[in-house]
Amino acid sequence: DIQMTQSPSxxxxxxxxxxxxxxxxxxxxxxxxxxxxxxxxxxxxxLIYAASSLQSGVPSRFSGSGSGTHFTLAISSLQPEDFAxxxxxxxxxxxxxxxxxxxxxxxx
Amino acid sequence: DVHLVESGGGLVQPGGSLRLSCAASxxxxxxxxxxxxxxxxxxxxxxVSYISSSGNTIYYADSVKGRFxxxxxxxxxxxxxxxxxxxxxxxxxxxxxxxxxxxxxxxGQGTMVTVSS
Numbered sequence: 001d002i003q004m005t006q007s008p009s010x011x012x013x014x015x016x017x018x019x020x021x022x023x024x025x026x027x028x029x030x031x032x033x034x035x036x037x038x039x040x041x042x043x044x045x046x047l048i049y050a051a052s053s054l055q056s057g058v059p060s061r062f063s064g065s066g067s068g069t070h071f072t073l074a075i076s077s078l079q080p081e082d083f084a085x086x087x088x089x090x091x092x093x094x095x096x097x098x099x100x101x102x103x104x105x106x107x108x
Numbered sequence: 109d110v111h112l113v114e115s116g117g118g119l120v121q122p123g124g125s126l127r128l129s130c131a132a133s134x135x136x137x138x139x140x141x142x143x144x145x146x147x148x149x150x151x152x153x154x155x156v157s158y159i160s161s162s163g164n165t166i167y168y169a170d171s172v173k174g175r176f177x178x179x180x181x182x183x184x185x186x187x188x189x190x191x192x193x194x195x196x197x198x199x200x201x202x203x204x205x206x207x208x209x210x211x212x213x214x215x216g217q218g219t220m221v222t223v224s225s
Contacts, residue, residue, distance in 0.1 A: 043218065044145075049210070055213070085152075091210035094210050095141070095158040096158070096169075
């Protein structure tokens with residue numbers, strides 16, 4: 001089974017900061033990697049698909065990069081609404097999928 | 109608007125059964141693969157099960173294999189999850205999610221399942 005490991009967790013930052021979240025796969029998954037944002041009581045929201053493609057309607061301050069086993073999600077200038085938990089998810093083994101353990105982005 | 113709405117959650121005793129439903133609207137339901145994903149209290153997201161657009165291909169996480177059954181009714185635009193032999197560790201919010209090319213682009217708001225005596 002493919003394991004996904006995120007870091008850091010949690011992550012403390014301030015409005016206006018640039019932050020980066022890392023996701024590592026236990027084996028190469030090419031670019032079969034998605035990123036989601038999840039707020040309490042809400043449905044998870046797709047941000048980035050195929051490692052670096054921005055989902056329609058997602059602000060351009062979000063970006064994704066990486067391939068193989070190392071991936072990053074970057075937020076260029078944190079807004080108050082960005083404080084949430086972020087998950088990476090691999091679909092190299094699709095239809096089976098694996099999520100990372102999540103990175104909670106907290107207000108410093 | 110595209111929507112997924114889960115229902116059927118509740119309190120059930122260990123060893124009991126529950127059937128979750130997910131009603132879809134606003135898109136061609138029969139063209140899309142679907143998944144169930146859960147989040148236990150204080151934990152992260154866990155993929156549970158997948159079903160192809162036709163219903164002919166089905167996958168489960170090892171943690172639920174043999175106990176849960178996913179199904180769909182394309183005529184009713186509905187997805188289901190039959191959960192049997194429930195355990196305390198199955199307590200979670202259960203989300204249905206639409207899949208397109210490997211990513212989950214539409215999610216429901218979730219339905220809470222609590223397994224407790």
